[in-house]
Amino acid sequence: MNLSFNTLERLNDIITGDSKKSPYRSGYQLVNFFNQFGEEDLYGQGFPARPVYVREKLNRFNGTLAMKEVIHSAFDFIGEDGFNAEDVAYQFNKYLTRDGFRLILTDDYGWMDGNQEVRINPRLEIRPLGQVTLAPTSLISISHEAITEQINKANQKIQSGDYAGAITNAYTLVEHLLKLLLTETKTNFKETEGDIRSLYKALQPALNLDPTKLADPLKPVVGGFQSLISGVFEMANKRSDRHARQFNPARHHAKLTVNAAFALCEFLVESRDYQRAKSARSDDQEFT
Numbered sequence: 001m002n003l004s005f006n007t008l009e010r011l012n013d014i015i016t017g018d019s020k021k022s023p024y025r026s027g028y029q030l031v032n033f034f035n036q037f038g039e040e041d042l043y044g045q046g047f048p049a050r051p052v053y054v055r056e057k058l059n060r061f062n063g064t065l066a067m068k069e070v071i072h073s074a075f076d077f078i079g080e081d082g083f084n085a086e087d088v089a090y091q092f093n094k095y096l097t098r099d100g101f102r103l104i105l106t107d108d109y110g111w112m113d114g115n116q117e118v119r120i121n122p123r124l125e126i127r128p129l130g131q132v133t134l135a136p137t138s139l140i141s142i143s144h145e146a147i148t149e150q151i152n153k154a155n156q157k158i159q160s161g162d163y164a165g166a167i168t169n170a171y172t173l174v175e176h177l178l179k180l181l182l183t184e185t186k187t188n189f190k191e192t193e194g195d196i197r198s199l200y201k202a203l204q205p206a207l208n209l210d211p212t213k214l215a216d217p218l219k220p221v222v223g224g225f226q227s228l229i230s231g232v233f234e235m236a237n238k239r240s241d242r243h244a245r246q247f248n249p250a251r252h253h254a255k256l257t258v259n260a261a262f263a264l265c266e267f268l269v270e271s272r273d274y275q276r277a278k279s280a281r282s283d284d285q286e287f288t
Contacts, residue, residue, distance in 0.1 A: 007095040163254035170261035171236035
């Protein structure tokens with residue numbers, strides 16, 4: 001993988017720890033860090049300034065397969081007291097996405113313990129921008145067919161009496177669609193963000209969904225989707241099995257949430273298709 005100068009400089013700060021957002025590595029530790037990738041350096045008299053040494057090594061590895069592992073190792077401080085590797089990755093992604101890659105948080109498996117998320121072997125891994133890792137039962141593509149498939153699964157849960165499960169499915173569908181659209185539009189977002197309100201807000205500029213910038217007849221309609229998003233969020237938090245349940249949802253609560261999620265997702269896909277077609281027409285006009 002080949003990274004730009006600015007991305008390499010940000011990575012330099014992370015590896016050295018000079019930004020104070022990651023653990024400080026001494027010259028001796030930096031030598032050991034790069035020796036794990038095949039270098040055979042020795043630390044001693046005449047050792048250059050730490051950032052200079054790291055810059056030289058990053059330039060050496062840039063454009064090679066080893067760069068991926070260098071980045072993985074640079075973020076080996078996840079879970080370490082005093083540092084927030086996820087926040088550092090979020091800031092680093094602002095540069096990394098320009099090079100066609102993104103760091104995502106992954107793990108071997110996990111579960112919810114009340115309101116706490118438990119992750120086994122959490123780690124940050126590099127993914128190409130076009131590759132999004134989701135659960136096998138989640139949304140796999142941005143299409144009306146894929147959305148309908150997930151909505152049908154939610155409706156099956158309603159028919160079986162699993163109203164909380166249906167609400168969870170509806171929320172997960174919205175969350176995954178928003179993340180797919182954010183990835184496709186190369187919009188920076190936090191991979192671990194589970195609040196669909198924040199995800200929708202991040203997506204609005206890319207799909208031209210800011211009500212303040214729309215014509216008057218559209219403002220109240222499009223603006224209403226923000227309230228709809230908030231409603232689905234509150235319903236999922238209080239009446240689904242995503243967290244400790246505060247209320248037991250009834251059938252009509254589940255149907256309302258699933259139908260709201262369906263309307264929202266269909267609108268988002270239509271908006272995405274419209275913006276893509278609009279962009280294609282503009283490109284065609286430039287060459288005619």
